[in-house]
Amino acid sequence: MAKLFAVTIVVIAILSAIPIVRNTWHPMEDISTHGQAIDDQLSETMWEAGISFLASQIILAWFIWKFSVSKRTGSKAGTGESRSFPGGATGIVIASVVLVGAEVLALGAFGIKAWANIYFTPPAADAMPVQVQSGQFAFYFRYPGPDGKFGPLHPDLINEANQNIFGLDPDHDPESKDDLVTAEMAIPVNREIRLLMHSKDVSHSFYVPALRIHQDFVPGLDLQLHFTATKVGRYEIVCSQLCGLGHYNMRAYLSVLSQEDFDSWLKKQATLQ
Amino acid sequence: MKKQLLFKAILALSAALILSAAWMVSQRSVKAAPPSESSITGTVKLEGTPPHQRPIDMSKEPSCAAVHKANPVTTENVVVGTDGGLKNVVVYLSEGWSGPETAVSSGPNWDQHGCQYIPHVMGLDVNQHFKVTNSDPTSHNIHPMPKPGGPNHEWNKSQPSGAPPIDTSWPAEEVAIHVKCNIHPWMSGYMVVVKGPYGVSDDSGSFKVEGVPPGNYTLTAWQETYGAQTQKVTVAAGKPATANFTFKAK
Numbered sequence: 377m378a379k380l381f382a383v384t385i386v387v388i389a390i391l392s393a394i395p396i397v398r399n400t401w402h403p404m405e406d407i408s409t410h411g412q413a414i415d416d417q418l419s420e421t422m423w424e425a426g427i428s429f430l431a432s433q434i435i436l437a438w439f440i441w442k443f444s445v446s447k448r449t450g451s452k453a454g455t456g457e458s459r460s461f462p463g464g465a466t467g468i469v470i471a472s473v474v475l476v477g478a479e480v481l482a483l484g485a486f487g488i489k490a491w492a493n494i495y496f497t498p499p500a501a502d503a504m505p506v507q508v509q510s511g512q513f514a515f516y517f518r519y520p521g522p523d524g525k526f527g528p529l530h531p532d533l534i535n536e537a538n539q540n541i542f543g544l545d546p547d548h549d550p551e552s553k554d555d556l557v558t559a560e561m562a563i564p565v566n567r568e569i570r571l572l573m574h575s576k577d578v579s580h581s582f583y584v585p586a587l588r589i590h591q592d593f594v595p596g597l598d599l600q601l602h603f604t605a606t607k608v609g610r611y612e613i614v615c616s617q618l619c620g621l622g623h624y625n626m627r628a629y630l631s632v633l634s635q636e637d638f639d640s641w642l643k644k645q646a647t648l649q
Numbered sequence: 650m651k652k653q654l655l656f657k658a659i660l661a662l663s664a665a666l667i668l669s670a671a672w673m674v675s676q677r678s679v680k681a682a683p684p685s686e687s688s689i690t691g692t693v694k695l696e697g698t699p700p701h702q703r704p705i706d707m708s709k710e711p712s713c714a715a716v717h718k719a720n721p722v723t724t725e726n727v728v729v730g731t732d733g734g735l736k737n738v739v740v741y742l743s744e745g746w747s748g749p750e751t752a753v754s755s756g757p758n759w760d761q762h763g764c765q766y767i768p769h770v771m772g773l774d775v776n777q778h779f780k781v782t783n784s785d786p787t788s789h790n791i792h793p794m795p796k797p798g799g800p801n802h803e804w805n806k807s808q809p810s811g812a813p814p815i816d817t818s819w820p821a822e823e824v825a826i827h828v829k830c831n832i833h834p835w836m837s838g839y840m841v842v843v844k845g846p847y848g849v850s851d852d853s854g855s856f857k858v859e860g861v862p863p864g865n866y867t868l869t870a871w872q873e874t875y876g877a878q879t880q881k882v883t884v885a886a887g888k889p890a891t892a893n894f895t896f897k898a899k
Contacts, residue, residue, distance in 0.1 A: 512831055514709050514834050536834040539724050560706060621807065622790070622832035625710070625788070648703070649703065
């Protein structure tokens with residue numbers, strides 16, 4: 377029975393490794409400049425964790441195979457005697473803690489280039505600013521218009537029935553006059569974007585799998601992200617933080633356009649305000 | 650002596666019975682056939698330039714965006730039709746009505762179609778039943794928000810595509826109850842709950858308040874952006890009265 381158990385463990389471990397080794401479920405195509413580093417980091421983690429997983433399962437199976445007692449041969453069955461690891465367990469526990477700790481530290485050190493270098497470095501000075509506001513249960517975007525400045529926000533003026541999503545007061549704030557508010561995000565390809573994020577109500581998340589971007593909105597905090605999209609297309613922006621009954625339907629679309637198409641899109645949006 | 654007294658008492662009692670029976674019959678006949686009910690008709694207009702109505706981008710809900718592909722929709726805070734006629738104005742008798750609270754029998758329908766409320770503004774009587782339906786292939790939640798602490802209570806119900814209609818009513822007068830859908834933040838509508846007859850203005854701003862008995866009334870017209878206006882109206886038997894309202898664009 378124990379030998380069958382050992383074989384089963386090995387079979388399950390190998391079967392679960394096959395789709396990962398064969399890359400059956402691969403992430404969607406990356407369209408960002410920073411995404412490659414994140415993908416490399418993820419596959420590095422996957423390889424390290426995968427090898428450790430396989431090794432530990434095979435060692436476990438080997439121990440069961442080798443040290444199990446059989447009822448039929450009756451060597452020690454029913455005597456209640458247990459076997460201990462030769463030489464005691466202290467040494468091997470210390471060794472495994474050091475090994476796992478070193479692995480975690482190594483992943484963190486390599487991960488700096490993928491994550492911290494993107495999150496903790498400022499965007500280029502000429503990055504294009506776009507503001508995103510999350511609210512139950514939609515994303516809305518604001519572009520500063522020709523003056524390059526965002527008008528101030530007045531939360532008391534927010535009125536969705538009026539489509540005053542951000543609470544702008546263009547009658548009194550000259551900077552708000554040319555601000556464009558849209559329900560879809562459009563950006564020019566190969567241009568760095570500085571995304572200014574805030575939430576209107578509760579926690580939400582700005583998740584664009586194709587851009588390898590996943591950042592929470594925290595109520596009360598103004599957060600920033602920067603990224604560059606490298607491929608024209610239409611991609612999905614989804615909320616991945618459970619935010620209420622309409623969470624499942626909270627999404628928007630990201631259109632990555634050529635500079636020319638983006639300019640005409642901006643012009644069209646200006647006529648719709 | 651005693652017999653005479655008894656006879657008088659019986660006579661008085663029978664007279665009282667006959668009189669009360671006659672009074673009840675006469676009351677019933679009044680209810681069954683009110684003498685020459687009339688109506689109030691008129692037009693609501695907007696003076697000045699109506700405020701700009703922003704287009705609504707429904708790209709978040711592709712099934713609704715597809716409905717409006719040919720005719721993009723805008724907000725409906727001020728809807729002006731032909732000749733300055735103001736749509737979605739509820740006209741009702743705010744004073745002078747002494748009939749039953751629920752004067753309109755047929756229950757209206759509040760539909761959700763293309764991620765919009767149809768109608769955008771709905772008149773209702775107190776305790777008048779209405780149905781909420783969803784003709785979209787997506788889920789909505791219906792969230793009417795009466796004044797907090799009042800006799801009408803806020804509710805919030807989800808209605809998936811294909812779900813049966815919600816049948817409900819409001820127990821008290823309220824002008825007006827804002828209704829929204831949290832899943833589609835642009836959806837906005839109003840329910841106006843009044844006592845007695847009412848009318849809602851159409852594309853040309855015309856309205857008709859039917860079933861008004863002769864008498865003196867205060868007529869109120871309510872619009873979601875501009876608020877309420879009132880005027881005195883006298884309704885004569887069998888002759889429709891006319892009342893026109895003009896709102897000024899801010």
